Structure formats: C-alpha cells, structure tokens
C-alpha cells in the first residue's frame with residue numbers, strides 16, 4: 093500500500109515537472125530532446141522555488157529525492173548540488189520513544205511553540221497509516237493538526253514500512269532540502285525500535301528520548317543503549333495525577349544518566365517533565381537545546397559532529413551505490429538464485445559462492 097502511494101507521488105512529481113516546463117511547443121520536438129530540456133529547466137526552477145519557500149515545491153523535491161527511479165535519482169543529485177551551498181543552518185533534532193509515548197503530541201506542541209516564537213519548523217514524521225507506528229490503517233488519525241496549519245511549519249510524513257522505524261534511506265537528503273528551504277529547526281521522528289535510533293543519532297545534533305512516568309519497571313527494561321544516545325530525556329504526560337510521579341521519574345532518570353557514558357562529549361544529559369496537553373515544560377526543552385548548543389560549540393564538538401554526519405552520509409551513499417550497481421545488473425537475481433541453490437545442495441560453500449559472484453563481476457569488466 094505504501095509502495096503504491098510512493099509510486100503515485102512519484103507520478104505526481106513527473107506530472108508536476110512537465111507542467112512546470114511546458115512551453116506549448118514541446119510536443120513537436122523529438123522526444124529525447126524534449127525530455128532533457130524539460131528536466132534541466134525543471135531542476136533549476138525547482139531549486140529556486142524550494143529556496144523561495146514554496147511548500148508544494150518542497151514536497152515535490154522530497155518526492156524526487158525519495159524516488160528509486162534512476163532518472164529521478166540523477167535529477168535528485170543535481171537538485172542537491174544546487175541546494176547544498178544553502179544547507180547547514182538549522183538545528184537538527186531527533187525524537188524517539190516507544191509507540192504511545194506521545195511523540196506526535198509532543199512534536200505538535202513543541203513545533204507549534206517554536207512557530208509561535210517565529211521559527212520555521214520542518215517535521216519529518218512517521219506516517220500514521222503505517223503499521224509500526226500503531227496508527228490506523230485507514231489513516232483516520234490526523235496527527236499534528238494544529239502544527240500543519242502554521243504557515244511556517246512543514247510536516248512531511250514518511251511511511252515506516254520498509255524503513256528503519258520511519259527513517260527513510262533518504263531522510264538525510266530530505267533534511268538538507270528543508271534546510272535549503274530556510275527551516276531553522278528540523279524535527280526527525282522515529283519509532284523506538286531496532287537500529288533506527290543509532291541511525292538518526294548519526295544525522296542529528298541533538299537527540300531527545302520520550303519516556304513515560306512511573307518508569308520503575310520500564311527503567312529496568314529500557315535498553316541502556318538508547319539512553320546512552322540521548323542528550324535529554326523528556327518524561328512525558330507530566331500532568332494531572334501524574335505530576336508527582338513524573339518528578340520522581342525525572343530524578344530516577346537523572347541518577348541513571350549520571351552513570352552512563354555521555355551521548356555528547358562535554359554535555360551532561362538531563363531529564364525533565366513535560367506535558368504536551370498542558371503545554372508545560374516545552375520552553376525548558378528549547379532552553380536545554382540552546383544550552384547544549386552553546387556548550388558543544390564552545391568545545392568544538394558541534395562542528396565535529398557535523399563533520400561526522402557528512403562522513404556517515406558519504407559512507408552510506410557508497411554502500412547505496414554499490415548495492416545499486418550490483419543489483420542493477422539484469423542477470424544478477426538469476427545468478428544469485430543459481431548460486432544459492434548450489435550452496436544449499438552442498439555443491440559450493442558460501443565463500444565459494446560469493447567468490448564466484450565477484451569473480452564473474454570482475455571478468456565482465
């Protein structure tokens with residue numbers, strides 16, 4: 093279902109592109125030339141429109157970035173080239189928490205507060221219609237209703253199916269496009285599962301973990317690894333009967349954080365109570381991010397982390413290219429299946445199978 097949606101979006105982009113470049117004459121021009129001309133015009137114009145702040149064009153740009161079509165991929169790279177000089181100026185914040193921790197309510201309240209402070213806020217969120225987020229298949233749960241109405245907010249949902257907890261292979265590029273569009277704060281939501289946290293940690297400046305009050309048992313069960321990634325822990329839903337318990341939970345987390353390896357060198361991770369319903373504690377979260385920034389800019393870790401982010405990006409792009417180049421060969425699937433059968437029949441060892449695959453590859457070059 094998500095796949096179809098992606099295809100529709102992709103088609104939408106192509107339609108949008110042709111529309112944008114339609115000069116009324118192109119149908120009389122040889123097809124090959126026509127397409128090239130349209131694509132060229134389109135990318136430049138798209139970059140301009142993104143930078144000028146058009147949310148519709150920003151959406152189209154992201155659809156292009158996410159497309160797996162090879163023409164789109166080349167165009168996406170061209171677009172990134174245009175936009176890269178204008179990136180790097182936002183605060184990149186990752187937000188995680190188990191389903192039900194209240195991530196979308198928090199992002200809605202926090203994002204709205206930032207918009208009201210005059211910030212431009214982009215949210216790369218999880219699509220509620222995807223299964224991992226626990227939302228309705230029919231998508232009847234409207235997330236971040238208030239935030240999407242703000243003129244200085246941009247909310248982009250991504251299906252979590254086939255991705256790492258809602259984080260797309262192209263989330264990094266998407267983030268950069270949002271930065272080029274002038275967003276000051278980028279919030280990246282991820283479901284608290286598997287490796288997604290480590291992945292998001294590798295692309296953000298500040299990482300926030302949402303937990304619930306009365307952590308007692310949860311504290312025991314919580315993976316130490318996730319806590320070690322967090323620059324701050326929000327003890328969420330600290331309202332009504334929960335207020336006192338939330339205070340206690342905050343001090344329990346603070347104690348634990350004391351014994352953990354800091355997520356960011358020079359910064360002591362902290363915990364705080366927040367109620368998104370009552371809009372309490374949200375300003376403290378923003379102040380903490382400000383203090384964090386001052387601290388790590390002073391010890392130079394801000395730029396070191398940014399460099400690490402670029403290095404990670406480079407490495408993951410190499411991997412993507414290798415995989416694409418390898419599986420892009422039309423005979424590859426058949427070849428792999430044949431070797432797989434031979435391995436399972438005991439005719440080849442796994443190592444021999446892999447060697448054969450790559451020696452065939454070399455001999456074809």
Ligand SMILES: Nc1nc2c(ncn2[C@@H]2O[C@H](COP(=O)(O)OP(=O)(O)OP(=O)(O)O)[C@@H](O)[C@H]2O)c(=O)[nH]1
Pocket residue numbers: 189190191192193194195196197198225226227328329330331366367368369370
């Ligand atoms: N008491 C209280 N409940 C809240 C608060 N924020 C969210 N909730 C409730 O917590 C539940 C989960 O909130 P969501 O914002 O949908 O949480 P999520 O983590 O995105 O959850 P999933 O969509 O299940 O992944 C909902 O029933 C919310 O109404 C809050 O500040 N206080």
